[in-house]
Amino acid sequence: EAGVAQSPRYKIIEKRQSVAFWCNPISGHATLYWYQQILGQGPKLLIQFQNNGVVDDSQLPKDRFSAERLKGVDSTLKIQPAKLEDSAVYLCASSLYGANTEAFFGQGTRLTVV
């Protein structure tokens, strides 16, 4: 069974530029999560999708971050414009159906904003 795929693995951009991350969850998984993990901290949930609908985006900075999950499969997370404090690892995860089922994580995208 293929795991959660993320790209790119690494990205370096200047502040005020825009960036996009892509995630392909495990086939058949209805729930998709995007997390932000700052060095030395636990992952912080940015947005959670159930199929193509948003379950929770309460911690997503909506003035600069956006995410979509078209057709309930792949997802993209965008930052525009980026700030220095956005430097972090962005993790995508999926689960069969909600938080009561096991979550599987991708390798993450390490973003550095200079």
Next chain:
Amino acid sequence: KQEVTQIPAALSVPEGENLVLNCSFTDSAIYNLQWFRQDPGKGLTSLLLIQSSQREQTSGRLNASLDKSSGRSTLYIAASQPGDSATYLCAAPKAAGNKLTFGGGTRVLVKP
């Protein structure tokens, strides 16, 4: 709002010693308790998932217990090895809200 805390933040033990990692959560109405391992520069790997109706779950040298009434889970790793060095994270999703909330993690170093 669910808050998850892991203490200690870091732990260093000699090889062969047993590891005890703690996870506490504020809202006991959880679906389950999930333990993950994270190696440097990598994503999270699921270790154990304890359903809310269970008291413990075992996999090889790993054993996780769950006490919902006190809002605690403990991960035991028997006979630690240098390869166990990693950060261990727990998550306690609430039954209402369906959100996977993580603690800050415990960074473990097993010295040969």
